[in-house]
């Protein structure tokens with residue numbers, strides 16, 4: 001579609017920014033918090049860059065007031081954060097930790113006082129350790145019940161204060177990293193098990209949404225999905241078919257289940273033939289297909305897409321293990337969504353795209369891919385969309401006490417323009433939460449790879465002063481918010 005002029009952003013558009021508990025809070029055992037799988041995994045040798053972990057992170061647990069004050073000064077309309085499950089339920093189930101609940105109550109109150117809409121993510125990867133030890137985490141259906149009870153607690157506590165809820169963050173990413181590529185806990189390489197675990201999480205997501213609709217009738221809930229559009233390498237019909245296969249597995253495999261309760265037909269057939277399709281009982285199918293268990297909006301996390309060619313067998317590329325990190329090279333890579341392709345699943349191969357530039361970490365910069373994403377998702381599911389993550393990971397430098405991250409401004413401006421084009425095309429978008437508000441711990445890249453509007457003096461030895469310094473992008477985004485997206489200019 002071509003437009004002479006772009007539509008304005010909706011009047012109440014939620015200009016926001018995001019974070020996740022493990023990446024910012026620190027205080028891993030303070031005030032009765034139980035450990036999560038990440039508290040252990042990041043301390044095992046070789047799992048993360050230079051052994052970086054979230055023990056201190058950016059100390060948001062102690063500095064949340066200062067952070068919210070910075071949000072207020074910026075004019076932020078929405079803030080997406082996650083609750084650490086083991087902070088409120090130290091063992092994942094059973095006894096509640098009142099101090100943990102109090103922390104989130106205080107945070108939400110502080111946000112509301114500042115006129116900022118809280119967007120609460122219930123699960124951003126930090127599964128309570130006890131559930132992993134007792135049940136093997138998501139491998140067991142017992143964790144579905146634990147998650148549903150955790151959801152009940154959160155809805156009861158915060159249902160009247162928080163309107164926007166995200167159930168699960170990037171289910172496609174953490175199941176792949178944890179069970180396929182072995183780069184997140186529990187570090188397994190078992191595709192069949194990944195599909196089974198994923199099925200359990202689908203059921204947990206559906207159960208939580210259904211409960212939400214009973215307990216918080218005025219709220220809106222949905223998962224945040226890490227979407228990547230799938231391009232064909234050439235117009236060779238075989239490559240086009242490969243890109244369709246990739247779309248079926250990389251995107252539809254999750255979104256179709258969330259929104260319709262049905263696994264995509266062809267992919268399912270393929271997995272049945274390979275004997276790796278999880279067993280779906282009649283009762284489970286009914287849970288997934290129940291309209292009350294379907295989302296009210298879709299959270300879309302967008303960083304980049306992927307390009308595909310016909311299904312030649314390809315080895316797993318870059319398992320993201322510590323040994324592969326070149327310590328002298330700050331431009332670290334980590335496996336990307338859809339990058340690996342095991343020989344036993346010969347549906348497509350992921351290849352380079354020569355049309356797009358890359359970030360310092362090798363992630364494609366593709367704003368048009370965001371417009372494509374929004375169009376495809378809206379056309380298929382007809383649900384309002386909130387962009388729950390989008391941002392640029394870069395090495396930021398402090399010079400004379402300032403951070404001139406004009407490259408981040410350009411990146412965000414290009415993506416916001418693509419989003420505005422999608423709005424003009426007719427996509428219903430309710431908000432945009434950039435990743436991230438402050439700098440934070442990158443799961444596998446420590447504190448080198450920064451995303452924030454606010455610089456935090458933290459480093460890979462974890463002995464920074466934790467001082468906050470607004471970057472140039474902070475002031476730019478304040479202007480974007482003030483003009484409701486009308487002024488995206490990058491001038492000094």
Ligand code: BG6
Pocket residue numbers: 020023169170173226301334389393435441442443444445449
């Ligand atoms: C998303 C996650 O996948 O990507 C975030 O939801 C994460 O938690 C972000 O930080 C960026 O990833 P990375 O590896 O660059 O920090």
